Amino acid sequence: MARLNVNPTRMELSKLKKKLESARRGHKLLKDKRDELMRQFMILIKENRQLRSEVETAIAEADKYMAVAGSVMQREVLETALMIPKQEVELEVSEKNVMSVYIPEFRTKYKTSDTSDIYSYGTAFTSTDLDGAVSALSEVFPKMIRLAEVEKACQLMADEIEKTRRRVNALEHIMIPDYEETIKYITMKLSENERNTTTSLMKVKDMVLQQKHNYH
Amino acid sequence: MYKVAVIGDSASVSGFAALGLSVFRETEPQKISKLITRLAANDFAVIYITEPAAALVSDTINKYRNSRLPSIVLIPAIKGNTGDGMRAVHEAVEKAVGSDILKN
Numbered sequence: 001m002a003r004l005n006v007n008p009t010r011m012e013l014s015k016l017k018k019k020l021e022s023a024r025r026g027h028k029l030l031k032d033k034r035d036e037l038m039r040q041f042m043i044l045i046k047e048n049r050q051l052r053s054e055v056e057t058a059i060a061e062a063d064k065y066m067a068v069a070g071s072v073m074q075r076e077v078l079e080t081a082l083m084i085p086k087q088e089v090e091l092e093v094s095e096k097n098v099m100s101v102y103i104p105e106f107r108t109k110y111k112t113s114d115t116s117d118i119y120s121y122g123t124a125f126t127s128t129d130l131d132g133a134v135s136a137l138s139e140v141f142p143k144m145i146r147l148a149e150v151e152k153a154c155q156l157m158a159d160e161i162e163k164t165r166r167r168v169n170a171l172e173h174i175m176i177p178d179y180e181e182t183i184k185y186i187t188m189k190l191s192e193n194e195r196n197t198t199t200s201l202m203k204v205k206d207m208v209l210q211q212k213h214n215y216h
Numbered sequence: 217m218y219k220v221a222v223i224g225d226s227a228s229v230s231g232f233a234a235l236g237l238s239v240f241r242e243t244e245p246q247k248i249s250k251l252i253t254r255l256a257a258n259d260f261a262v263i264y265i266t267e268p269a270a271a272l273v274s275d276t277i278n279k280y281r282n283s284r285l286p287s288i289v290l291i292p293a294i295k296g297n298t299g300d301g302m303r304a305v306h307e308a309v310e311k312a313v314g315s316d317i318l319k320n
Contacts, residue, residue, distance in 0.1 A: 041312050048305055056292050056301065063294040066231050079230065087236035091218040091261045093285065104284055106261060109217070111236065134234045141235055144289070145220075148262040152287035154305070158312035159282050165314075 004182040008189035016186070020179040027171040034164045037099050041157045048154050051147045058140035065133035072127045081126050082134075087111060091145075101160045103153040106145050218285075221255050223248060224266030228293040232264070245272040252276050256286050266293035267300040 006012045070078060088111035095102050222232040226241040233239040238260070242248045248269055253276065255263055263286050270277055270290050277288050290301035310316045 038312070045305065045309055045312075048308075049302075052301055052305060056297055059292050060297060062231055063228065063292070066227065067294060070227060079226075082230050082233040085233055085236045087234070089220055089236040091220060093218050093261050095284075102284060104261065104287065106218075133231045137231045138235055144264065144291075145262065148264075148287040148289045151289055151305070152284075154308045155281050156284070158308040161312040 002178060002181075003185050004178055006182060006186070008186045010190065013183065013186045013190070016179055016183050020176065020183065023171055023175050023179060027168060027176065030164055030168045030171065033099055034161060034168055037101070037157060037161050037164065040098055041154065041161060044150055044154050044157065048147070048150045051143055051150060055140055055143050055147050058136060058143070062133045062136035062140070065129045065136060069127045069129035069133055072129065077126070078130065081130065089141075098153070098157070099160075101153075101156050103156055104149065106149050108142070108145055218259050218261035220262045220264070221260045222264045222291075223251060224264075224269045224291075224293055228266045228291075228295075237264075243269065249273045249276045252280070252288070256280060256283075261285050261287065263288045264291050265289070266291055267298045268293050268295070271298075271300060 004016075006016070073081075090109045090111075092107040092109060094105045094107070096105050097103075220237045221240060222229045222237050223240045223242055225243050229239050229241060240251055242251055248265075252263065252265075252273065265277070265288060267290050270288075280286060280288055290304060292298070292301070306316050
């Protein structure tokens with residue numbers, strides 16, 4: 001801990017006292033912010049983990065179908081079947097403010113009104129495994145969008161929590177102790193000066209009295 | 217209106233084309249990296265990328281980690297799950313809490 005480099009005057013003392021007060025208030029506020037962010041983060045990260053394992057299993061399942069489809073169909077036929085999609089997905093993005101962290105929210109919009117209308121090919125030349133793969137993917141897609149939302153939110157919040165924690169620590173362990181020490185130093189210096197003045201006054205008074213009345 | 221992209225090797229991402237997502241079949245690091253930069257500047261809000269493809273361009277992906285959009289999400293490729301996606305979740309916990317409290 002280091003004392004700040006300031007002149008020991010009353011002016012500085014009152015300035016520092018004000019600073020200390022706002023540092024304490026800031027510390028309390030940031031601490032509350034950190035705690036609340038952490039609470040929200042823990043809820044989200046649980047959802048994130050859950051969603052991720054669900055999505056990963058579902059995609060693995062779809063990939064299995066896809067692998068089979070790829071083995072029974074010619075590569076070109078498979079690619080052609082999927083080349084011109086019937087469905088088109090667009091996202092509407094809005095913002096949500098969680099403790100001053102702006103996290104995105106996604107809303108999916110489909111081009112065709114029937115969301116199950118996803119098969120871009122006739123059934124004559126394609127394997128049923130391809131149908132399986134496509135329907136498995138379309139089933140998990142809403143979860144994938146939610147995962148994108150949650151994962152981004154977690155990343156942004158983790159970043160903000162880290163920043164806030166650093167600020168809280170800097171205030172708690174550096175700025176506030178420094179202010180306190182400097183205030184103590186100035187107070188002591190000032191009272192020391194005061195005692196100094198008192199003693200020299202007493203001394204002068206003695207000298208004057210001695211000169212005038214010959215007191216001892 | 218924002219769009220959704222999928223990047224990865226052909227076999228892993230073809231299925232997503234049927235859902236109406238924009239599918240990019242790329243496996244070369246430089247091309248993927250350029251592609252991500254281009255997509256991020258062009259109204260793509262969500263980019264799904266397969267784990268092996270993501271491993272090639274982790275620098276580019278980290279660059280977008282703390283920006284609001286796009287949200288880059290790792291998905292397993294057809295060859296199997298490498299666990300990179302889950303690892304990213306644990307990294308976020310470690311960053312926020314200081315240690316990975318979900319590890320068990």
